[in-house]
Amino acid sequence: MSLEHAREARRLTGKRDNESAPHADAQREGAGLAQLPVYPSTDFRLRNNEEYEMPRRFLQLGRVMLAALIVLSGSRAAVSADQPLPPDEAFRFKASFRGADTVLVEIVPAENHYLYKDKLRFHLKNANGVSIKELRLPPGEKKNDPFFGLIEVYKAPVRAVIVVNRASKATEFTLFASYQGCNEKIGLCYPPIEKLVDLKFPK
Template sequence: MKKRFALYAAVALSLGAILPALAQQSPAPGAQKGLGSLFASPKPDELIEPDLAFKLKVAVKGPNALQAELLPAPGYYLYKDKIRFALKDANGVAISAIKLPPGEMKVDQIFGKTEVYRKAVPVELTLNRSGKTSKITLTASYQGCHEKLGVCYPPIEKTINLTLPQ
């Protein structure tokens, strides 16, 4: 945990020193393209943006069912026990069950023996509806790491507005 915190702190300090200097200078031709691809490199030994490292898709599958899919990029994994779903502003709609597939066991230097996902994770969410509300807001949170570099991303939280059929 201390190693990861130190890494986050070092990155934050580096960016804190670099960004103000960049803001005061005019970018050289082509520099914006170089900066924009800082985290977007597809090379297996480099970090990518969290939204590219861990993609989330959600679909309504019926009046009482949602299907989510979490997809870690190649070389990344998600912690099973860090995946959570909740509803906001749901007025009479609640999640009654969340079904995750079994993961792979991994011995993590921070969390010890834990389940992870290295491939697409289909998630079935069953809803309990006691009212006529059709508009809901789903919140998904998850956390994962880069396998080879051992760098873990902070927890990610996504909010998705959905309309349920009656």
């Protein structure tokens, strides 16, 4: 074979190799694509539905938690309503002068509470030249009490009027008060409550 024939043969061989190279690359790329996982279109729709459902689920959960908190708060309020009040809240007490020789004592029972009329007691301490002249109490309400039978009680605010005798040099004294009552709703009776109030005669 001559030198020119050899050169022509190499040229034609290289051309065929170049023409077949793109086909080989395409086959390799096709093979690589074939190995990638293929997801059905329904999978994407499911994901979209899940993303849409998530806020709704959180909203429903929030509503359930809110309802639970409301029920719990109501239960706590019911429990608190059945707890006994402190004595000073169950029966509010105050005393002050009404005139030169008259002391007005007011005791206010809380709701569902009552005072025993015959358990009201008053006397004076540190009272040089001062004494109780008269005690006036309003009529009470008749009640068949489980502890004391048929008695008089006060369910509304009660005012006790105490008139005192006063020596000319007397300027002050201490009023001692004792009273007792019950919580009618829960059937609880308080022990006797005692108060000391320092009072000065008005000038």
